[in-house]
Amino acid sequence: MTYIYDGVELEERTCPHCNEALSPWIAPPESGWGIIVVCNNNECPHFAGSDKEIINKRDDSNLGCRYAENPDNKYSSFNLLAWCK
Numbered sequence: 001m002t003y004i005y006d007g008v009e010l011e012e013r014t015c016p017h018c019n020e021a022l023s024p025w026i027a028p029p030e031s032g033w034g035i036i037v038v039c040n041n042n043e044c045p046h047f048a049g050s051d052k053e054i055i056n057k058r059d060d061s062n063l064g065c066r067y068a069e070n071p072d073n074k075y076s077s078f079n080l081l082a083w084c085k
Contacts, residue, residue: 005024005035008035010071011071016067018043022038022067037069038067039068044066046067050064063083064081065079065082066079
C-alpha cells in the first residue's frame with residue numbers, strides 16, 4: 001500500500017528488526033535527504049543498546065542508531081543517529 005505524506009507518495013514499510021511500521025520524517029534541508037522513514041520503536045533490537053555499539057564515541061555521548069530507509073534511493077536502509085537516554 002502507499003500513502004501521501006507532505007505531498008510525497010510513500011510505501012507502507014515495516015522495520016525488519018521489530019516489525020513496527022516505519023514513520024515518515026522530514027529531514028533537515030542541509031542533510032540532502034527529503035522525506036525518510038524511520039523506526040521510532042524504543043524497544044527495537046536495532047535501537048536498544050545501540051548507544052554502546054558506536055565506535056570512537058565520547059563516553060558521555062548519548063547517541064545511538066535507529067533503523068531508517070530513504071525512499072528517494074529505492075528504500076535503501078541506513079543507520080540514523082538518534083539521541084538515546
